[in-house]
Amino acid sequence: MKFITKSASSFYSSFSFKYQKPAICPHCGFGTDAIVKEKDYYSFNDGRLLISVCECTACHKFFFFACENPGTNTDDAPMVCMYPSTQIEPYKNENLAAISERFIDMYNQALQAEYNQNFELAAIGFRSSLEILIKDYAIQELGEPAETVAKQSLCNAIATYLQQADLVNTADVVRILGNDYTHYKRKYPEHDFVLLKKYMEIFLSQIEVKYMIKHPPVARS
Structure with missing residues (x-):
């Protein structure tokens, strides 16, 4: 401030x-x-x-x-x-942070932009945080080489590293609508920021489920 x-x-x-x-x-x-x-x-x-x-x-x-x-x-x-306060309570998620601390930071920046009613910046921030999470997921959870992952476009990273249709479909909504906010003339003006954020939240839930399944707190002895 x-x-x-x-x-x-x-x-x-x-x-x-x-x-x-x-x-x-x-x-x-x-x-x-x-x-x-x-x-x-x-x-x-x-x-x-x-x-x-x-x-x-x-x-x-x-x-x-x-x-x-x-x-x-x-x-x-x-x-x-x-x-009103100019700050919001930071988003915290231990499971997603274990995949990517950088994602948590970027996602919080997007949420702060939304709180300040800078919806265009928030939409771009959600799209950027999506890319960070997917690429760090590929490196940390799938064991993909960091150099290879970093060179992938977000579109290719989604198709290559997510594979499951529900994950691909959800991530593509965030990617496409997030990209749309960077254009001088939007292609999908009928789809608002609220819809983009909803799909972002769905995607985060899906990734967290996959992480928790792969890392159970207890196992058969």
């Missing part, structure tokens, strides 16, 4: 410290010196809590933030909370 440093004297004339005002709207993700609509402060012990409701200059939606100055010879008040 980026901030604009402001004087706290706008809250109360005798305040000589500075506070952090969010410089990015949590709704639209655009930079903004948001318009202050409401503000107040509360004193506690030796500190002060500043709270403010602002309106984004880009999307005109409202958001709330609070800053705390502990009052112990401190000249600033860092932000301590914001609503």
Whole structure:
């Protein structure tokens, strides 16, 4: 999160410290010196809590933030909370992480883009994370040479390493619709982002099932 440093004297004339005002709207993700609509402060012990409701200059939606100055010879008040949050709870999956940590990272970037309503970026991110997962699956689980796998296009990797029709069909939906968002003029505008994400979730479930079957926690003795 980026901030604009402001004087706290706008809250109360005798305040000589500075506070952090969010410089990015949590709704639209655009930079903004948001318009202050409401503000107040509360004193506690030796500190002060500043709270403010602002309106984004880009999307005109409202958001709330609070800053705390502990009052112990401190000249600033860092932000301590914001609503809505600009971050989401990270996606975690131990089974898929065992196949590809890089996939988990890329998938979380796509989910964050979706949360910020950047659906085109999210769609491209899902497509990229799909490619990472499939290629790492081929290397880690199928024992394919990394050099060979890396050179494959996503289309060829799907056909070569997944083989099962249900996996191929599901992955192809994500590949084709994800690619579609990179085009100046989309070929399949009738299929929206929600459908792409649904097939992405189905594919992840399928890959996780295959991983769990191959790596049972217990076995016959």
